[in-house]
Amino acid sequence: MKKIVLLVFISFSIASFGQGFLHRNGQEIVDGNGKNIVLRGLGLGGWMVQEGYMLQTGSFAGPQHVIKQKITDLIGAKNTEDFYDAYKVNGITQRDIDSLAAWGFNSVRLPMHYNLYTLPLEQEVVSGQNTWLEEGFEMTDELLKWCAANKIYLILDLHAAPGGQGKDANISDYDPAKPSLWESTANQDKMVALWEKLAERYKDNPWIGAYDIINEPNWNFTGTNQNGCDENSNAPLRALQVRVTNAIRAIDKNHLIFIEGNCWGNNYDGMFPLWDENMALSFHKYWNQNDVASIQKMLDYRTQYNVPIWLGESGENSNVWFKEAISLMESNNIGWAFWPMKKIENLAGVTSVKKTPEYEQLLQYWNNKSAKPSVDFGKKALMQIAENFKIENLTIRYDVIDAMFRQIQTTETKKYKHHSLPGKVFASEYDLGQNGYAYLDKDIANYDGTKFTKWNKGGMMRNDGVDIESCNDTMTNGFQVGFIDDGEWLQYTVEVKTKTSFDIAVRYASQASGGKLYLEDGNGRISETITIPSSGGYDKWKTVTLKNVILKQGINKVKVRFEKGNFNFNFLEFKKSNK
Structure with a gap:
């Protein structure tokens, strides 16, 4: 009772x-x-309360008192106090709260x-x-x-x-x-x-x-x-x-x-x-x-x-x-x-704090993988991290904000970036929207805390199920789509001034041949299926071309359908066909 x-x-x-x-x-x-x-x-x-995983110190310093002691041992008590003063001043400001309200x-x-x-x-x-x-x-x-x-x-x-x-x-x-x-x-x-x-x-x-x-x-x-x-x-x-x-x-x-x-x-x-x-x-x-x-x-x-x-x-x-x-x-x-709200190299949140090479050197030292830096080097590295916590220095994860607010209300997709053709469309700049509407990926979330499934196996740029890695191609926005499975797809919103026939270069890297893709819009296929040959490795880049793909005047939502995967995808380049 x-x-x-x-x-x-x-x-x-x-x-x-x-x-x-x-x-x-x-x-x-x-x-x-x-x-x-x-x-x-x-x-x-x-x-107000630091946790090691947010600062990437979790493997050797999880609680705040341990983190603070590591810093003190390196740069001394006074310098540590200076760092924490800057960290707290920059950590949350009026601009942060203004932004949260606006979002x-x-x-x-x-x-x-x-x-x-x-x-x-x-x-x-x-x-x-x-x-x-x-x-x-x-x-x-x-x-x-x-x-x-x-x-x-x-x-x-x-x-x-x-x-x-x-x-x-x-x-x-x-x-x-x-x-x-x-x-x-x-x-x-x-x-x-x-x-x-x-x-x-x-x-x-x-x-x-x-x-x-x-x-x-x-x-x-x-x-x-x-x-x-x-x-x-x-x-x-x-x-x-x-x-x-x-x-x-x-x-x-x-x-x-x-x-x-x-x-x-x-x-x-x-x-x-x-x-x-x-x-x-x-x-x-x-x-x-x-x-x-x-x-x-x-x-x-x-x-x-x-x-x-x-x-x-x-x-x-x-x-x-x-x-x-x-x-x-x-x-x-x-x-x-x-x-x-804020975490160093944060994918799964509304903002991300940039990790500097100097801070990475401190982490390597604390992990017993490199020599002890000087006091001056350590303080400068930490003060720069404190500076990076200012909202003007953050990376704003607009895809996360979109998922938390707009995607709750609608299945409609929204362009991630304006793409006016002719021109390049980078693979990682697919539309904002739900899985099954803006993209289709098979590993999309972690539903089991005992296994910790990676939804974005590359861990970069966006927090969707799409696997995004850093890209080493000579022409790049810094990222590529990888770990492509059979049947997955990506959608891109592009704008064309007049109805145009395009030859579309597909920039890819593949260890073996056998990948296949084609393009479609809301009415169905708009291209042939093209086979992706081996380029000699996942970091060796080559191009294949889809010929005579017609896009209507105005806004087009183009899907890249991967019949067969197992290759890396950098960009599409739309050029007017020579007919």
Whole structure:
């Protein structure tokens, strides 16, 4: 019977909330006017809490404290402080938030490291007292100002709690040499005090969307799985979140509270009944199927306990997976926050930070594969990486943005780049759109976290299933399409001023003969099938030509159909036929 206690909660009126505050209304998250709000968000991962995989240090330094020590050992404490100052200033700016709003996001999730707001226990001068640091609060204030200016919500997420909340150390900067959050009452007291401080500071601001009390706890209290995936009671996790909620509510009765289960947020066994009328359940979703069965347990919780649910973190997959996951969420009235915004050489995200050769040299040194660089070299390399985190220096992944927003609404394709013929059309510049509409590829997403299937085997340029690699041809945009399987295809939108007959050069590289392709438009075939001979290797480039292909005046959507694959494809060059 305990699991239905929440059903008897007394409904509260919208008028009890400040104008504009997000809050629970039954199973919905609504604004101050009672309008259902679907949160479409992005997590600002790596800004306040570094994780090794985002900086490509994961093989030797995963948690932030280890990363920082590696840097300090190389360039010294003062230079390290200079790097982190620049990194934080450049990591998130007003232009970043302006861009997110322009792209379609209506919320951001801020992963907070407690040590930007208060000292770690071991650094406190007086035991039991908290020293408050202005840096974290000022960073949050500024971010909130930018969010409010763009009318998007800011969700505060305690990503790294005092002591660390999970055995997956990279996520929460957990140091096993020190008492964890769960092994130290003092760390728990500090966490509660931090939420009190945040609640006091932001209680009257409606652009704070919610308080996400604790990110991805993963700890075994009584079970055998170290990440808490077989916990049945989760009593310490529930007790701490109840305590934090009560502390917040003594100060702030306006804001929505998100809670998370164990096992990276998803194990809610023992977490019910719920204890506050203005809360929602957060869950995280990675590397699985995008069907109703994948979220059925959360849907059941929503119905059984009459509470909203929110996908608080997801991502790190292909555009196909993104489109499917977001469609699944929105068709079930579930808001979402994807992850992260910035990462070095990031394919599966809205932006990518460029890795420099100098930074690669540092990585090689830290991996014990090269000699130790000088202090001066190391600092310059790191300061350049910090500079590369500015949005004006990022690569914007417009294909990812298109998948997350436009492709949710339509199967229509859109040109990736304007192609006016005659001229070259590079293979990697195929249309934006869904698999089966803009392109067809067989390996399109990672649906199994135990296998980690590569959807783009080349790992470059775009986050679709199409396999894109770097290209060594003398004429190139830097990329080629490779790993071509039989039956796959790519579509290109091209423009022709008048009806024209073209000879089309196909630039390819192949180890063996046997590849075959032809062209078609919406009405069917427009070319013969041409056989791809061996060029002498996958990096040896040759050309074959399709003759007398007629394209109509105006916009043409041309598909390159690969009857047989096993070759690399660089470009098509359209030249007027000599007839």
